[in-house]
Amino acid sequence: MCLKLILSLSIAGLVSAAQIPGPEERIVGGHFIPIEYVPWQVSVQIFSNHKCGGVIYSDRAILTAAHCLRDVNITDLSVRAGSSHWSKGGQVLRVLNAIPHPKYLYSDYPYDIAVLILEAPLKLGGAVRKISLAEKTPEDGTITLVSGWGDTLENSSFPWPILHGVHETILNRMECQKIYSSLTKLTNDMICTHGPGRSACRGDSGGPLVEMETRKLIGIVSWGFRCGTAPGVYADVAFFRNWIKYTVQENI
Structure with a gap:
């Protein structure tokens, strides 16, 4: 479009x-x-269900909000990229590490940003771009x-x-x-x-x-x-x- x-x-x-x-x-x-209009957009998921949005910074790094990690086990996290549907299509990769900003407090709003490191690199191109x-x-x-x-x-x-x-x-x-x-x-x-x-x-x-x-x-x-x-x-x-x-x- x-x-x-x-x-x-x-x-x-x-x-x-x-x-x-x-x-x-x-x-x-x-x-x-x-x-294809926003190829940097990803769905951050828990047990394959949409939890939050995310943004492709590089083939292995995703940006998201720190509050999205509250009470979340990293081993349950994955990212779907390259699809207009959060539930199908595109590429799905597991999250290896999640790093919220060190000044973020889950009871407050400042410093609400985090970096997710994927276990393998995304295949960039077409509908998947940083x-x-x-x-x-x-x-x-x-x-x-x-x-x-x-x-x-x-x-x-x-x-x-x-x-x-x-x-x-x-x-x-x-x-x-x-x-x-x-x-x-x-x-x-x-x-x-x-x-x-x-x-x-x-x-x-x-x-x-x-x-x-x-x-x-x-x-x-x-x-x-x-x-x-x-x-x-x-x-x-x-x-x-x-x-x-x-x-x-x-x-x-």
Whole structure:
């Protein structure tokens, strides 16, 4: 599906991945997109069931949200890449190691990012491709795309079988903080998106937020409140860029 068609499907959204107070996630207000349009997208699975989204950084390294690893046994984790369906097709590889950011606390939201090391390399090409990391935090108003297999309705608790995506714009952090002031404090490692009626939701956590102009990874789906009604909050990839590169280098 070409960019023109994707945009015509409306600037729809996938805001958060989880809801306060418990990060978890999926896409509200979006539309089906083929994996070929977002070939860096993967499904992170437990016992072959979709748990979270993930992003291909290299043939053996996947980025996801740290909260996706809560109470998870690494030996139960696998990744499916190269398919628009989380339950079939593409390539499935087991996870050898999972490294959450050392400052992440499972009772809180900051530093919600992790690296997964696969037991064998992905076969890159076609519908399986790595994505470049953003060098700087995106400016307010930047048009983005978030994708995943998360819920399409608040509290639906039903992993959507095919991949969805939606467009949102980067929201000024101060404006985002005003909205969440009574719930939590945003930290410098977070960025927000906004798109009324559009957002990530349960099951989308760990998935990619991509800048449309550069096609670079700018965020990892982290958390939000009431899918489609409040800003989505993401781990700022530029903030974590050095940690990502170092962690991958040290573990492969």
